[in-house]
Amino acid sequence: MQLARILDRVYLRVGGLTIHVSSAELPWPIVPAPAASRFLVEPSTADVEIDVHARRCDVPGGPCLFESGGPWRLYRHAGGYRFVFVANRSADPYKIADFNPEFSDGVVTIHEPFFAGVSSIDPLEYPLDELLIVSRLGRGLGVELHGCGVLDGSDGHLFVGQSGAGKTTTARLWLDVDGAVVLSDDRVIVRAEEGGLWMYGTPWHGDEPLASPRRARLTNVFLLRQLDRHALAPLSAAAAVARLFAASFPAFHDRAALAFTLAFLERIAASVPVRELGFTPGRSLIDFVRSA
Numbered sequence: 001m002q003l004a005r006i007l008d009r010v011y012l013r014v015g016g017l018t019i020h021v022s023s024a025e026l027p028w029p030i031v032p033a034p035a036a037s038r039f040l041v042e043p044s045t046a047d048v049e050i051d052v053h054a055r056r057c058d059v060p061g062g063p064c065l066f067e068s069g070g071p072w073r074l075y076r077h078a079g080g081y082r083f084v085f086v087a088n089r090s091a092d093p094y095k096i097a098d099f100n101p102e103f104s105d106g107v108v109t110i111h112e113p114f115f116a117g118v119s120s121i122d123p124l125e126y127p128l129d130e131l132l133i134v135s136r137l138g139r140g141l142g143v144e145l146h147g148c149g150v151l152d153g154s155d156g157h158l159f160v161g162q163s164g165a166g167k168t169t170t171a172r173l174w175l176d177v178d179g180a181v182v183l184s185d186d187r188v189i190v191r192a193e194e195g196g197l198w199m200y201g202t203p204w205h206g207d208e209p210l211a212s213p214r215r216a217r218l219t220n221v222f223l224l225r226q227l228d229r230h231a232l233a234p235l236s237a238a239a240a241v242a243r244l245f246a247a248s249f250p251a252f253h254d255r256a257a258l259a260f261t262l263a264f265l266e267r268i269a270a271s272v273p274v275r276e277l278g279f280t281p282g283r284s285l286i287d288f289v290r291s292a
Contacts, residue, residue, distance in 0.1 A: 011048075012039045012124075013213060014133055015142065015189035015200040018047050021123055023054035026110060030054075031120035035203040035211040036129065050136060052097075054108040054123035066253040072127060074253055083131060087114070097128055103135040130204055133189070134249050138257030142191035143264050146247040149183035149199045149216065150174045156199055156216030157289060158188060159277070160247045161224035168207045169281050170224065177286055185210040187249070190218060190268065197271055220273055220292065223247075227278035230288040240274040241265045 009022040010030050018041065023030055032040065065081075066074035075082040083097040094114035099106035108123040115121060124132065134144055147160040148167040152174070159170045171185035183199065186206030190199045201212035223235070223243050235243070244265045251257040268274065275292075279285050 009043070011041050011043055012036060013041045014039050014129070014202060015137065015144075016191055016193065016198075016215070017049045017133065017136060017141070019050040019052060019124070019129075019132070020048045021052045021054065023121070023123055025055040026121060026123075027056075028115070028118060028121040030122065032122050033125065033203065035205055035209060036122070036124070038211055039203055039213045050104055050106070050132065052106045052108055052123065052132075054110060054121075056110045056112045070127075072131065081135070083128060085128070095123075095128070097132075099132070099135070102139055103132060106132070126204065130187075130202075130249075133202075135251050135254075135257070137189065137191075138251040138254060138260060140260055142189055143261050144187055144189050144202070144249040145244065146186065146249070147188045148185050149188040149201060151181040151183060151214065151216035152177070152290070153179055154217070155219045155290075158190070158199055158218060158221045159224050160221060160244065162247060165224040166226050166279065166281070167224065170279075170285070171206075171208060171210055173281070173283060173285055181212060181214060181216075182210045183212045183214060183216065190264075192264075192267065197268060218268075218272055220275075220289075221268065222275060222277035222289070222292075225276055225278045226280070228280055229278065230280065230285060231278040232292055233276040233278070235274055235276060237266070237269050240269040243276075244268065244274070 008024045012019045064073050065076050073084045080100045084093045085095040086093050094111050097108045147158050148171045150157045161167055168185045171182045174180045174182050183201030185208045187202045187204045188199050197218040198215050199218045200215045203211050205211045250261040
């Protein structure tokens with residue numbers, strides 16, 4: 001399907017959430033990042049959950065609420081939240097993003113001198129897109145996990161692990177499997193919908209550019225551990241939740257969002273098998289997972 005392209009607005013759908021981005025005030029067209037472009041949808045106003053307007057003006061400051069240690073900081077602002085983005089810790093901000101408390105409506109302010117000479121712009125350029133989705137999910141909608149998601153027939157396998165656990169290695173094994181779809185090799189969104197748990201691919205892939213907007217009903221969760229053989233180990237509910245939380249992306253600055261995330265992870269552990277999967281890379285892992 002050919003998408004209707006409008007230079008000053010785009011619609012993306014990530015994790016079942018539709019984002020409308022408009023920028024009538026900016027001198028550049030909106031061009032999302034390559035992976036995010038796979039999540040573009042036709043213009044629609046009926047089901048927009050997050051509305052973002054981009055503009056240009058000087059970037060104001062304010063008291064810091066949360067310091068990420070990276071390129072962004074979080075502030076309280078006008079009853080809601082403000083993300084401030086800097087190229088380095090000593091530089092002036094090149095972008096800010098103000099959102100209401102529900103993260104359903106926001107304004108992205110571009111500090112124009114930082115973008116001199118560019119031909120296009122992505123107002124939600126990473127990491128803002130992920131920060132926005134994570135913050136919205138924390139309002140009772142779901143959770144993002146560090147994992148590889150695979151749709152295998154009617155089964156949805158989620159392989160969870162920190163960096164180096166083998167998520168991308170596992171994803172590569174499934175690429176040549178007939179009927180299997182890798183939703184992501186690094187970050188997956190899980191939501192409760194239609195009487196069950198569903199996992200979605202995201203634009204934020206790992207070493208491989210594997211980013212699918214599709215979803216799958218979640219049927220298994222495997223916590224990865226590299227061994228010299230394939231092995232499954234059961235986990236207590238508490239251990240499963242602790243391991244899942246360690247691989248989650250919650251809004252750490254928000255107590256209510258943290259409480260929801262923990263409760264949602266408990267729901268996952270109570271609804272589908274969550275087991276430790278010891279494995280050694282090889283095509284035999286596919287049959288082993290299917291037999292599990």
